[in-house]
Structures are given as structure tokens and as C-alpha cells.
Amino acid sequence: xxxxxxxxxxxxxxxxxxxxxxxxxxxxxxxxxxxxxxxxxxxxxxxxxxxxxxxxxxxxxxxxxxxxxxxxxxxxxxxxxxxxxxxxxxxxxxxxxxxxxxxxxxxxxxxxxxxxxxxxxxxxxxxxxxxxxxxxxxxxxxxxxxxxxxxxxxxxxxxxxxxxxxxxxxxxxxxxxxxxxxxxxxxxxxxxxxxxxxxxxxxxxxxxxxxxxxxxxxxxxxxxxxxxxxxxxxxxxxxxxxxxxxxxxxxxxxxxxxxxxxxxxxxxxxxxxxxxxxxxxxxxxxxxxxxxxxxxxxxxxxxxxxxxxxxxxxxxxxxxxxxxxxxxxxxxxxxxxxxxxxxxxxxxxxxxxxxxxxxxxxxxxxxxxxxxxxxxxxxxxxxxxxxxxxxxxxxxxxxxxxxxxxxxxxxxxxxxxxxxxxxxxxxxxxxxxxxxxxxxxxxxxxxxxxxxxxxxxxxxxxxxxxxxxxxxxxxxxxxxxxxxxxxxxxxxxxxxxxxxxxxxxxxxxxxxxxxxxxxxxxxxxxxxxxxxxxxxxxxxxxxxxxxxxxxxxxxxxxxxxxxxxxxxxxxxxxxxxxxxxxxxxxxxxxxxxxxxxxxxxxxxxxxxxxxxxx
Amino acid sequence: xxxxxxxxxxxxxxxxxxxxxxxxxxxxxxxxxxxxxxxxxxxxxxxxxxxxxxxxxxxxxxxxxxxxxxxxxxxxxxxxxxxxxxxxxxxxxxxxxxxxxxxxxxxxxxxxxxxxxxxxxxxxxxxxxxxxxxxxxxxxxxxxxxxxxxxxxxxxxxxxxxxxxxxxxxxxxxxxxxxxxxxxxxxxxxxxxxxxxxxxxxxxxxxxxxxxxxxxxxxxxxxxxxxxxxxxxxxxxxxxxxxxxxxxxxxxxxxxxxxxxxxxxxxxxxxxxxxxxxxxxxxxxxxxxxxxxxxxxxxxxxxxxxxxxxxxxxxxxxxxxxxxxxxxxxxxxxxxxxxxxxx
Numbered sequence: 038x039x040x041x042x043x044x045x046x047x048x049x050x051x052x053x054x055x056x057x058x059x060x061x062x063x064x065x066x067x068x069x070x071x072x073x074x075x076x077x078x079x080x081x082x083x084x085x086x087x088x089x090x091x092x093x094x095x096x097x098x099x100x101x102x103x104x105x106x107x108x109x110x111x112x113x114x115x116x117x118x119x120x121x122x123x124x125x126x127x128x129x130x131x132x133x134x135x136x137x138x139x140x141x142x143x144x145x146x147x148x149x150x151x152x153x154x155x156x157x158x159x160x161x162x163x164x165x166x167x168x169x170x171x172x173x174x175x176x177x178x179x180x181x182x183x184x185x186x187x188x189x190x191x192x193x194x195x196x197x198x199x200x201x202x203x204x205x206x207x208x209x210x211x212x213x214x215x216x217x218x219x220x221x222x223x224x225x226x227x228x229x230x231x232x233x234x235x236x237x238x239x240x241x242x243x244x245x246x247x248x249x250x251x252x253x254x255x256x257x258x259x260x261x262x263x264x265x266x267x268x269x270x271x272x273x274x275x276x277x278x279x280x281x282x283x284x285x286x287x288x289x290x291x292x293x294x295x296x297x298x299x300x301x302x303x304x305x306x307x308x309x310x311x312x313x314x315x316x317x318x319x320x321x322x323x324x325x326x327x328x329x330x331x332x333x334x335x336x337x338x339x340x341x342x343x344x345x346x347x348x349x350x351x352x353x354x355x356x357x358x359x360x361x362x363x364x365x366x367x368x369x370x371x372x373x374x375x376x377x378x379x380x381x382x383x384x385x386x387x388x389x390x391x392x393x394x395x396x397x398x399x400x401x402x403x404x405x406x407x408x409x410x411x412x413x414x415x416x417x418x419x420x421x422x423x424x425x426x427x428x429x430x431x432x433x434x435x436x437x438x439x440x441x442x443x444x445x446x447x448x449x450x451x452x453x454x455x456x457x458x459x460x461x462x463x464x465x466x467x468x469x470x471x472x473x474x475x476x477x478x479x480x481x482x483x484x485x486x487x488x489x490x491x492x493x494x495x496x497x498x499x500x501x502x503x504x505x506x507x508x509x510x511x512x513x514x515x516x517x518x519x520x521x522x523x524x525x526x527x528x529x530x531x532x533x534x535x536x537x538x539x540x541x542x543x544x545x546x547x548x549x550x551x552x553x554x555x556x557x558x559x560x561x562x563x564x565x566x567x568x569x570x571x572x573x574x575x576x577x578x579x580x581x582x583x584x585x586x587x588x589x590x591x592x593x594x595x596x597x598x599x600x601x602x603x604x605x606x607x608x609x610x611x612x613x614x615x616x617x618x619x620x621x622x623x624x625x626x627x628x629x630x631x632x633x634x635x636x637x638x639x640x641x642x643x644x645x646x647x648x649x650x651x
Numbered sequence: 652x653x654x655x656x657x658x659x660x661x662x663x664x665x666x667x668x669x670x671x672x673x674x675x676x677x678x679x680x681x682x683x684x685x686x687x688x689x690x691x692x693x694x695x696x697x698x699x700x701x702x703x704x705x706x707x708x709x710x711x712x713x714x715x716x717x718x719x720x721x722x723x724x725x726x727x728x729x730x731x732x733x734x735x736x737x738x739x740x741x742x743x744x745x746x747x748x749x750x751x752x753x754x755x756x757x758x759x760x761x762x763x764x765x766x767x768x769x770x771x772x773x774x775x776x777x778x779x780x781x782x783x784x785x786x787x788x789x790x791x792x793x794x795x796x797x798x799x800x801x802x803x804x805x806x807x808x809x810x811x812x813x814x815x816x817x818x819x820x821x822x823x824x825x826x827x828x829x830x831x832x833x834x835x836x837x838x839x840x841x842x843x844x845x846x847x848x849x850x851x852x853x854x855x856x857x858x859x860x861x862x863x864x865x866x867x868x869x870x871x872x873x874x875x876x877x878x879x880x881x882x883x884x885x886x887x888x889x890x891x892x893x894x895x896x897x898x899x900x901x902x903x904x905x906x907x908x909x910x911x912x913x914x915x916x917x918x919x920x921x922x923x924x925x926x927x928x929x930x931x932x933x934x935x936x937x938x939x940x941x942x943x944x945x946x947x948x949x950x951x952x953x954x955x956x957x958x959x960x961x962x963x964x965x966x967x968x969x970x971x972x973x974x975x976x977x978x979x980x981x982x983x984x985x986x987x988x989x990x991x992x993x994x
Contacts, residue, residue, distance in 0.1 A: 274985070317984065
């Protein structure tokens with residue numbers, strides 16, 4: 038069914054919202070994948086509560102999934118939405134603030150009961166008026182009733198039928214946004230057809246019913262069509278940050294020719310990395326779900342000592358628990374990648390919400406002089422690249438690397454042009470293959486990049502002891518010698534500093550002498566880029582510099598920071614990169630723009646801030 | 652049987668042993684260095700496959716004195732790190748050296764979970780019932796009421812019995828030895844090595860400086876040990892004492908020490924040790940025997956075969972899934988599932 042009256046638009050933002058159990062994450066994912074398949078640029082943002090099934094019908098229990106579809110490269114999931122699909126009054130209330138002025142609002146009319154409206158915390162029984170939605174294109178289809186009617190002949194129980202209402206809503210969206218139902222139906226078949234053909238059939242019927250309802254009613258004044266995106270030619274897939282991170286590690290292990298080992302403990306929002314790695318034992322991946330965060334990193338340190346490429350995955354509170362062991366990996370000079378998928382803190386904080394407040398912890402959160410390499414990924418798909426590079430650096434330089442991602446890019450997804458492993462650089466760790474012809478093996482003798490040799494237990498003639506006590510700078514035996522400790526401290530720092538030789542220089546997006554330089558790091562890249570490029574199109578003198586390599590900083594960091602009237606550092610924390618850059622570049626003046634609301638920046642607020650600086 | 656013909660000297664590193672003179676750890680080191688050549692031959696393990704891992708504490712310095720691969724790690728974590736080593740390379744013979752504070756206090760969690768997983772590690776648990784390296788604070792095995800630097804009025808917390816903990820966690824191997832019994836220690840270590848799965852050997856060691864004679868009441872001199880301990884051997888009667896005159900019987904679900912030939916007890920009434928019995932009840936009771944009520948059990952108390960060995964199962968899963976895999980490379984992985992072309 039082709040809808041010929043569709044209005045061509047450059048991009049649209051759609052927000053699916055309902056109870057935690059309403060299947061909004063799946064609905065959103067099916068919609069965004071459908072869009073991706075036709076060649077749109079997409080970016081998604083799941084926004085869900087920490088509770089699995091928070092009290093039904095309350096604002097606290099609302100789970101949302103926002104998808105931004107566009108022609109061309111879509112760098113962020115959009116601030117405000119063109120369409121909101123609310124499965125109950127609580128979802129409407131929770132998302133009122135995210136509506137664009139002319140947005141279409143669809144709410145399930147069956148849920149507008151006195152009970153539900155009260156539970157959602159409305160003061161009156163008219164949520165539409167109370168939220169001031171009169172000027173909006175509000176459509177109130179009885180989704181539950183219509184779903185039931187459509188599936189009346191299926192012979193299914195009421196609970197199963199009602200569960201299909203998210204697919205009815207999806208059908209409505211397919212009509213409004215001129216999308217094909219094919220992908221969603223194929224997906225449903227692949228998931229349910231074997232296990233439960235009736236459920237598969239019901240879900241597909243619900244999609245059709247929603248689509249037909251939308252086509253027949255005249256309430257949808259506007260329908261939209263987003264032209265396929267002129268993305269770079271090639272083969273694409275959709276990927277989220279956590280899966281991309283996991284795959285980056287598998288890729289690095291394959292390239293290095295070593296088994297991948299991941300010791301980890303479940304923690305939101307990092308758990309999916311462990312789950313994804315556990316799925317790929319066929320590629321030689323070994324996973325240990327440890328008894329706690331400490332055992333997560335410790336099993337990985339053991340595996341690294343024994344000659345596997347080892348990683349451990351966690352989020353902020355878990356990194357705190359891992360700090361002592363991370364110090365051991367620094368002292369023992371073993372390769373290890375620690376992923377911190379940052380979330381709102383301190384303490385348990387906001388487990389499902391995003392933040393960038395672990396930078397200082399990653400850089401400094403250990404006892405002693407304890408430098409590690411720190412790298413941050415900046416989009417769902419580039420998690421693959423940075424996980425790969427973190428692994429390469431860890432193995433080739435015999436050092437722990439902390440890889441920072443965050444809840445936003447970890448859960449968000451986007452289309453990704455599939456790379457070929459042949460295009461990725463080689464990984465050559467300094468593995469010691471055999472015992473020296475003369476004399477004993479010296480475990481702390483170093484190569485040019487200051488990495489020590491990696492001698493796996495089991496190799497003849499390489500028997501040696503390492504540990505957390507200070508080491509003699511060559512033999513590796515315990516040394517309390519003052520001069521040796523000084524030398525080893527400096528050597529460990531120099532080894533990490535030397536990583537600068539293998540990381541790329543920074544490139545500024547915009548003019549090198551732009552009046553305002555916007556500096557960010559990690560997962561804020563898409564929003565910062567959008568805001569800056571919009572303003573550049575308006576003729577504003579503004580540029581964007583984005584950091585992925587945080588320790589060491591790229592060679593040309595200082596040069597890139599110079600030559601601007603004002604520099605503003607934007608972070609989802611209270612100014613951690615700002616402090617770090619001030620410490621490193623004391624002659625440069627930095628301004629800050631910070632936010633810790635558990636949400637990404639909005640392009641609107643960023644532009645407002647940047648305009649005030651010009 | 653392989654024939655490597657190693658000698659204890661092949662396992663001695665060049666490091667000067669820095670434990671206090673008279674410390675029980677010296678005797679354990681001696682027994683370990685004697686056991687290794689036997690283990691190498693019995694299990695066909697070449698020298699380069701032995702890997703020793705330790706945590707923190709006096710006993711954890713052990714690894715520096717062994718001329719093997721060694722990793723002196725951080726407090727409490729040796730079992731976790733050893734778990735990673737064994738999973739990464741199941742061919743290694745991995746030995747964990749740990750103390751009562753290291754494994755039962757700060758490392759308690761890793762200890763019970765290593766046992767639960769039944770990973771094929773060999774653990775020597777040096778139990779001196781005190782924190783030695785920090786100079787004399789009470790530990791989780793210190794006797795109730797003991798006066799130490801952190802319990803000047805005596806402790807008010809009951810100790811763990813490591814054996815009960817191991818067996819309670821359904822451990823598949825537990826042995827106990829005494830520092831002075833070097834040959835018994837060696838035998839327990841060889842048995843631990845032969846056991847496939849997690850093996851814990853508790854070594855009762857004396858700390859001459861901070862907890863001298865803590866085990867002396869039953870472990871002091873040879874005569875005291877004969878009188879107050881029982882060496883358990885699989886398939887043999889549970890006899891002890893001078894001339895093996897005494898033995899253990901089970902009455903009213905309780906163990907009781909009796910004299911053979913007295914009070915109507917004959918040799919037939921005496922229990923026979925079955926270390927291979929899957930049920931934990933009697934092993935737990937044997938491990939729990941306390942002086943002076945009963946003789947303290949030494950030797951291999953429990954040695955149960957269990958196919959569910961963690962590192963073996965991890966490796967098996969990887970191999971099985973590799974054999975039936977649709978994906979063989981990262982390129983396959985990247986191109987798997989839903990993809991689309993943009994022309």
C-alpha cells in the first residue's frame with residue numbers, strides 16, 4: 038500500500054512510549070530497523086527505568102524509545118519528537134516535554150480511564166487539556182479495543198491478545214511514515230513462528246490492523262516520507278554500542294591470533310557486552326561470569342598472564358571495585374582492556390541513564406602513581422573501532438587500557454557500514470617465543486616502546502615470577518631499592534606516554550581560527566557535531582574538536598586549542614575534562630557547559646549556549 | 652607415568668627465603684618441593700607447566716621461592732586470578748598459596764566460588780589462625796576469646812573451620828596436614844594434584860612470633876600428634892593413638908572415639924574411611940572433629956570424583972560450538988543477521 042499524499046521531509050523523530058512491559062523497546066527497534074533497511078540514516082535512544090516492571094501506569098514505569106530517521110547521516114537521536122506514541126496516560130505525561138510544537142500525538146484511548154489518569158498523577162480527568170495539547174494533532178484511537186477486535190477469531194487468551202497492541206501501534210506508524218511492514222513481519226516470524234505460530238500470526242495481524250486503521254481514518258492529517266539517505270555506498274547493518282564493543286574485542290583477538298577471555302559481572306548498562314561475548318564461543322571466546330566485580334577483573338588478569346587477550350566490562354561502581362586489581366595489572370604490566378559503560382553516579386546513581394562522570398576515575402582512581410591509557414568511544418558504531426584500538430594498544434604496549442563508553446551510545450544504535458577485517462591494522466604483541474640462548478629470561482627487559490615481553494606460563498625456559506610488589510627494573514624480582522622504585526615509576530609513566538606515537542592527531546571540524554571552539558569527548562559527539570554544523574551553515578564562526586584519546590592526549594592537542602577567541606568544553610558531568618585540560622594546558626582559558634540530568638545534550642540547548650558565546 | 656626425574660632442587664628459586672626462623676611455612680615449602688617431582692611424573696606435567704599463584708600475607712611469599720611460573724597478586728584474589736589462568740590455559744598445573752586471612756576473610760567470596768565451580772586448582776591454605784604479616788591481629792580462624800592486638804580483651808567472634816566450609820560448599824577434595832608432618836603434607840599435595848577439580852589442602856602451620864603453639868595441644872610433638880590426631884586413609888579403618896589402639900565409631904549420628912577391645916567395641920565396629928563417598932555428611936563430621944573431644948583429622952578427608960569440572964566444561968563448550976558453528980571468522984560475524992546494501 039503506497040500512500041501518495043505523503044509529505045517529503047528531511048528527517049523525523051518518533052518516540053514510542055509505554056509501560057515497561059508494553060514492548061516499546063522492541064516496537065522502536067522494529068521501526069528503526071525498517072527505516073535503516075530502506076537506506077535512511079538512523080539514530081536511536083532507548084530511555085527506560087531501572088526497574089524491570091515498575092508499577093504499571095505510573096510515570097516511574099514509563100519506558101521510551103526514540104528514533105531519528107533522516108536522509109543522510111543522522112548523528113543523534115533528536116531532541117524533540119515529531120510523533121509521540123503513548124500507550125497510556127503516564128507515557129503521555131512523561132513525554133510531554135519532548136514534543137515539537139506541531140507534533141502528532143497518538144494515545145491509546147482505551148487507557149484514558151479515571152483510574153489510569155489518576156495513577157499517572159493528573160489533577161483533572163482531561164489529560165489532553167491539562168497538558169495543553171489542544172494545538173497539537175492529537176489522535177486517540179482505541180488501540181486495545183481494535184487490537185482485540187482484529188484478533189477476535191484467533192482463539193488466543195486475553196493476555197496474549199492485549200500484548201499485541203504495541204504491534205497495532207507499530208502498524209499505525211508504518212502508515213504515517215510510509216514504511217513497509219515486511220521487515221517487522223519477517224522478524225516476528227523468525228522469533229515466534231517455530232515456537233508459537235499463533236502468536237506470530239496474531240502479531241502480524243495486529244500490524245496489518247493498525248496500518249489499515251490509519252489508512253482508513255482521516256485523522257492523520259499528515260503523513261511523511263523520508264527519502265533514502267545518500268550514505269556512502271556499501272553493505273550496512275544496524276548496531277548498538279555494546280554489541281559493537283564486544284565485536285571490536287573479538288576482532289582484536291582474531292587479529293592478534295589469541296583466544297579472547299572476558300571475566301565480568303553483570304551491571305547495567307554494560308551487561309550486554311558480556312552477553313554478546315558469551316554468544317560467540319564458536320569464535321573462541323571464553324567468558325567467565327565471575328562472583329563479583331573484583332573477580333571479574335582478577336580472572337581477566339589471570340587470563341592475561343596465561344596468554345589470552347583479556348578484557349573485563351563494567352560500569353562506574355564496578356570500576357571503583359576494580360581499582361586495586363587494575364593497579365596490579367599496571368604493576369605486572371599485563372595487557373588488559375577495562376570497559377566502563379558510564380552511567381549516572383555517584384554510588385548506584387542512575388543505572389539506566391547516561392553520564393560522563395567517570396573520566397577522573399579512569400585517569401586517576403587508583404593508589405600510587407598508576408597511569409593507564411584512557412580512550413573514549415563516541416558513537417554506537419565507533420565503539421567497534423575504539424574497542425579494537427584499545428585492544429591493540431593494550432597488547433602491543435603491555436598496559437591496561439580503560440575504554441569509556443556511556444549508557445547513551447551503549448544502548449543507542451545506528452546504521453554501520455560493515456568493515457572488512459583485512460582493512461584493520463595488525464596487532465603484534467611482544468610475545469616471547471623462546472628462552473634466551475644464554476642466561477635467564479628477564480621479564481622486565483623492554484622493547485623500544487618500553488613494553489616488556491609477554492611470556493606465557495607453559496613455555497619452556499621462561500619460568501618467572503611477577504606480582505604487585507615493586508620489581509627490579511630488569512629481573513622482575515622484588516626490589517625495595519629507592520632508586521629502582523623511582524626508575525620504575527618513571528618508566529611506567531613513560532610507557533603510557535609513548536602511546537602518543539601510535540594515536541592519530543586531532544582534526545578540528547571547522548576553521549582553525551573560528552571564534553568559538555566547542556570541545557567534547559566521548560558520547561556527546563553526535564549532538565555537538567549537529568549543533569556546530571547547523572551553526573556553521575548559518576554562517577557562524579564556530580568549530581568542533583572532539584577527543585577520543587584522553588591519556589595520552591594526541592600530539593597536536595595544544596595546537597588545535599590555540600587560535601580561538603573562546604573555548605567551551607561541553608560534558609555530561611561537572612567539568613572533568615575541563616579540569617584535565619586546564620592542568621595540561623595552563624595558559625589556555627577554558628569555559629564550560631555541563632549537564633548531569635541523566636540525559637544527552639539537546640541540540641537546541643547547545644546552540645543556545647554557543648550563540649551566547651559568539 | 653612419565654619420567655622427568657626432577658629433584659626438589661629443580662623447584663627451588665634463587666631467592667632467599669625470608670620467613671621467620673621456626674615458621675611452619677618452611678616445612679610446607681620443603682614438602683611442596685618434594686611433591687612436585689612426583690606430581691610431574693605421575694601426571695606427565697613438565698616443569699614449565701607448573702604455575703604458582705598467591706595473594707597477600709606471609710604464606711603468599713611462597714611463589715618467589717618456587718622456580719616455576721609465579722604470580723604474587725593482591726589480597727584475597729589469588730583464587731580468582733588462578734581461575735582466569737586455568738580457564739585461559741587448562742594445560743597448566745595451577746597451585747594457589749593462601750592464608751587464613753587471605754582466603755577466608757578478604758577472599759572468602761572467591762574461595763567459596765572456586766569450590767562451587769569445581770575448577771581444577773590446587774590450593775594450599777596455610778592456617779596459622781592469625782594475621783602474621785601485619786603483626787598479630789586475629790583472623791577468621793582464630794579461636795574464640797583469643798587475645799590479639801585487635802582483640803585485647805579476647806575475640807567475641809567464632810572462627811571458621813576451613814574443612815567445614817569446603818565440604819559445606821560441596822567441595823570435591825579436602826585434605827588437612829600439619830607443618831611438622833612433611834611426608835603426609837607431600838602425600839596430600841600429590842593426591843590434590845591427582846584430583847580433577849578444586850582441591851584444598853589445609854596446612855596447620857605454627858606462627859612462632861604472633862600465635863606460637865596455637866595448634867600445639869594436638870599437633871605439638873610426635874607423641875602428642877599420635878595421641879590427638881587421626882590420619883585418614885581411604886579404605887582403611889579409622890584408627891589412631893599409641894599402637895592404633897583407638898578408633899572412631901558412629902553412634903546416634905555422632906562420632907565417638909573408643910578403645911578397641913574395651914566397652915564391647917571390636918575392630919568391626921570401627922569406621923572405614925571412604926574418601927570417595929559423594930555424600931558430605933561423614934566427611935563434614937570428620938573435618939569438624941575438635942581437640943580435646945575428638946582426634947583432629949589429618950590426611951585426605953574427601954576426594955570425590957565429579958565430572959563437572961569448570962575449566963574442562965568451558966573448553967568443551969568452546970570446542971563443541973566451534974565444530975557446529977555457522978560463523979568462522981569476524982568477517983562472518985560482521986556480515987551475519989540483517990544487512991542491506993546502499994548502491
